[in-house]
Amino acid sequence: MAGVLGLALLSPLMASDAEARELSVSTVLSDAFPWGQAAEKWAELVEERSGGELTLRVYPNAQLVAGDQTKEFSAMRQGLIDLAVGSTINWSPQVPELNLFSLPFLMPDHAAIDALTQGESGKQVFAAIESKGIKPLAWGENGFREVSNSSKSITSPDDLKGLKIRVVGSPLFQDTFTALGANPTQMSWADAKPALTTGAVDGQENPLSVFDVARIDQVGQTHLTLWHYMADPLIFAANQRVWKSLSEQERTLLTETAKEAGAWEIAMSREGNAQRLADIEARGVNVVKLDEDAMQAFRDATQSVYASWTPKIGESLVETARAEVEAS
Ligand code: X2X
Numbered sequence: 088m089a090g091v092l093g094l095a096l097l098s099p100l101m102a103s104d105a106e107a108r109e110l111s112v113s114t115v116l117s118d119a120f121p122w123g124q125a126a127e128k129w130a131e132l133v134e135e136r137s138g139g140e141l142t143l144r145v146y147p148n149a150q151l152v153a154g155d156q157t158k159e160f161s162a163m164r165q166g167l168i169d170l171a172v173g174s175t176i177n178w179s180p181q182v183p184e185l186n187l188f189s190l191p192f193l194m195p196d197h198a199a200i201d202a203l204t205q206g207e208s209g210k211q212v213f214a215a216i217e218s219k220g221i222k223p224l225a226w227g228e229n230g231f232r233e234v235s236n237s238s239k240s241i242t243s244p245d246d247l248k249g250l251k252i253r254v255v256g257s258p259l260f261q262d263t264f265t266a267l268g269a270n271p272t273q274m275s276w277a278d279a280k281p282a283l284t285t286g287a288v289d290g291q292e293n294p295l296s297v298f299d300v301a302r303i304d305q306v307g308q309t310h311l312t313l314w315h316y317m318a319d320p321l322i323f324a325a326n327q328r329v330w331k332s333l334s335e336q337e338r339t340l341l342t343e344t345a346k347e348a349g350a351w352e353i354a355m356s357r358e359g360n361a362q363r364l365a366d367i368e369a370r371g372v373n374v375v376k377l378d379e380d381a382m383q384a385f386r387d388a389t390q391s392v393y394a395s396w397t398p399k400i401g402e403s404l405v406e407t408a409r410a411e412v413e414a415s
Pocket of ligand 1: 177275
């Protein structure tokens with residue numbers, strides 16, 4: 088106690104650092120979803136371990152960017168957002184390297200995702216984020232994105248022909264679905280459910296957890312194809328100015344708790360998938376599982392995406408990632 092007081096008297100800066108401080112955390116999905124729960128877990132751990140001196144306040148539904156999730160990274164860079172748990176998809180317009188995870192059929196399973204995020208690819212991706220003025224801290228996971236629609240079973244690329252599919256606001260998705268013969272339309276998550284409800288679009292793609300919690304089956308999405316074509320990791324990150332204003336101790340606390348919350352969310356989200364799938368099927372959704380030949384047809388149909396996106400992502404990063412997937 089005397090030591091703490093002594094320090095405070097000697098160093099007014101440290102004394103002010105020790106005052107309670109609240110930081111904002113942006114997420115796209117609320118705590119009804121694993122993604123929002125990841126941010127809440129982070130906040131809980133920080134509050135607990137800082138003895139209440141540091142508080143994280145979670146702002147879900149991309150409300151700090153008026154619902155425009157592709158502006159989240161820029162808003163964090165500008166200091167309008169202190170911290171975020173964001174999807175690689177939503178940040179990819181500002182960080183081209185993040186498109187790596189959206190390359191169709193690059194990661195066949197969870198081991199492949201982990202090989203990238205925990206390996207050299209992950210390091211390079213974090214370095215790219217840092218070079219853009221954001222401090223990345225840890226990984227989470229939104230999950231493998233499966234495609235649904237309101238009219239038919241999708242078992243081959245042909246079935247996608249002419250279907251209007253809502254995609255996230257990242258140009259790579261436009262290219263993937265165009266390559267498959269579909270008619271992709273970019274829109275925010277906030278606009279997606281209304282568009283599905285009115286039939287303005289025929290389909291969408293999102294992880295099982297999102298399909299389940301958002302009750303996408305209730306807006307006419309009666310066909311779901313499990314194709315695991317890509318998965319979006321989540322990244323816990325901080326605005327650089329905020330980061331630099333924190334004490335060494337606070338930085339360690341934020342990093343460790345982000346890693347813990349991320350690992351917790353990844354495990355919880357993966358474990359929940361079997362039950363989610365059972366629930367979705369029980370609601371009458373027609374679920375299609377593809378065999379190896381069918382998967383290969385989708386891989387073949389999307390090769391052009393590699394040709395156009397590898398140079399933007401970086402040849403060497405894509406090579407590194409391929410090798411890490413191969414070894415996983
Ligand atoms: O908009 C989506 O589809 C969502 C919620 O999955 C993302 O933010 C990437």
